[in-house]
Amino acid sequence: MTEQPDEPSIEARTETPWTATGPDSPTLPEDLLLLLFQPESGVVAGETTLFYVLAGAALADLALHESVAVTTTRAGAITVEAVREKPPPSDEILLSAWEYVSD
Template structure:
């Protein structure tokens, strides 16, 4: 299929590397996809709206590193634009999104729809290459080959899940990254699938909604701009996902 004019390229350009995090470190959408992977069944939770949620995680990652900013138009809509004063991201997935919004300011939901559809495959391949998920080939009925995904048991998913649980269940004050991750997990509408480890109850829902609106805790006062941007992104994910899959 020919690339559409507004479709961002996934090719990394020749830019000064972004030094805010190591290129070997998992980016936020990788962590989110790893959490959404269900080891018991080998499937990814929330497939119906997954690309909106992963795209939201890309934008949230850029917001956490202050590589994008939000502007309000005269009509009251919110646009996202690249911050050019900082070096572009070195990670090719984040760079692709950054380059897309660097062309011109775009509405958050426009960005979600443009960058989201092509994220699942490369993110999953990264998780497999990193050793967080295993891909196994099996025979069904002794004849048909099939591919299944399994937990690698390296412990990284368990650590992430505990950090999210600490925030949602025990009200531990999160780091900005874990706050965004927990809020995105809520936005994915897959949180009930983590019960009973993360109980699906009123207290957890209330805490998730607080994170959704940027209420991360007293220690996050200095993160006001980032919290606001992340809240806008996550609310856009929620509203877009609700329209895309109203009965989920």
């Protein structure tokens, strides 16, 4: 009979890079840029539409940290609002996106 490794604790399973909040933790937009960078050619894939993808990554990162809330109106329109009860993000890219949404 082979031994199975011990199951990680619940705390260990919930602590993922997505919930890391340290000052050195990469953001989703940073991770995305690294993923799309092509070192052989020195370019980033999808350069012409990259700003849409990066904006989506910034909003997703803010949503994961519960800094924005998404609501749907009766007509089906989706709105994104900054959560003002939480402190603004410390990362300057996420702070810029949070301030844009809060306006």
